[in-house]
Amino acid sequence: MDDEKHLAEAIGERQRLVAIAYRMLGTTGEAEDAVQETYTRWYRMTEADRDRIANPQAWLTRVLGRVCLDMLGTARARREHYVGEWLPEPLPAGFFSAGSTAADPLDQVTLDDSVSSALLVVLEALTPPERVAFVLHDVFALPFDEIGRIVGRSAPAVRQLATTARRRIREARDRAVSRTEHNAVVQAFAAACYAGDLAALTRVLDPAVELRSDGGGFVSAARRPVYGADRVGRFLLGALAKQPETEVEILETTDGAAFALRRDGAVTGIVNLNVVDGRVRDVWMMLNPQKLLQWHA
Structure with missing residues (x-):
């Protein structure tokens, strides 16, 4: 060779x-x-x-x-x-699909699900060996003995790592909704925000909703999570009111419909929603410019 x-x-x-x-x-x-x-x-x-x-x-x-x-x-x-909250980097829909064999739109959704913010947030809670075992075995179909050589464990031990990771991920996925339902909730969320209607917005939010924003220390962002429908609703409407020059656009990410924040045409933020049982359970605001580079193309 x-x-x-x-x-x-x-x-x-x-x-x-x-x-x-x-x-x-x-x-x-x-x-x-x-x-x-x-x-x-x-x-x-x-x-x-x-x-x-x-x-x-x-x-x-x-x-x-x-x-x-x-x-x-x-x-x-x-x-x-890290300054403030750390969030995984959101990506445009189909980011990794170039050259893939996913001709069926449902297959594309599966590809996107494996790189969605919702999944990556769950993966963050795993130990490094659990995360490596899950990604390499469940997503890329590597055998356990091969993964064992990577993490320094026996094949049965790696199997257990993957099983533990899979259980935690399944619990999160069992609560997930279809893309159709997700997008409908995003539209209702957008309508309430555009109207400045706090009551309508809180109806879309889960009572236990959590908002996290990642500015990375480069831009202004909430340093700690915001909890509860009323507080999250007021935070969102207040943020929009303080930035009238910011344009909000609905677009597709690997999580489904989401929002791009634009100023002078440039993307300054991506807001993803995690929808559970018909309501928004999580609001993830990516404001860190170093994690928005894929949106500048």
Whole structure:
């Protein structure tokens, strides 16, 4: 096998590797960093060493898994010093679908569900080994013994990690609504906000609704979560009233219909809603400019 073939195989894996890393790390920036480190380790080897690798795809995936596992450990320490709330990066609908075989729109929804903010928020609550085991096995179908070599556990131990992760994720998914219902609630939410109608807005909000906003210390954002329908409703209407120059547009994210906040044509925020039992259970406001880069294209 010559070096040109090595190069073609490695480059051909890039999109898949970024997709894996994003699900593990929650931001495209960190995903790109993880993939770059993986490629660096690949190209540091001699051509003879690369020739001895029977399955380059498996090698790249295994190394990426180890890199992400290390990054997850350090990320938890970094987030203790993060300014305000940390949220995963929201993405446009179909972000990872380029080159996929999902011809059926329902298949596309499944792809988006696996990178939705709703899922990534749940993944944040898992331990790093649980998250790696779930992503690699349940999303990318790697066998448990292969994942075991990544996380340093036996195959039965990895199976248990995946089972624990799957149980917690299933509990969240069991409460999820269809995209049709989600989008209908988003429209009702938008109508109440546009009208400045607090009563109508609180009817759309779950009594236990939680609002979290991520400014990353770069822009003004609520440093702590806001709880309760009345407080969240007043917070949202107050924020809109203070920024009359901000335009609000409904668009599609991997969570379904959501809102883009625009100023002078540029996206300054993405607001995603988590709908449970016909009401908004979570409001996720992404204001951190470093996590909005995919919306500037």
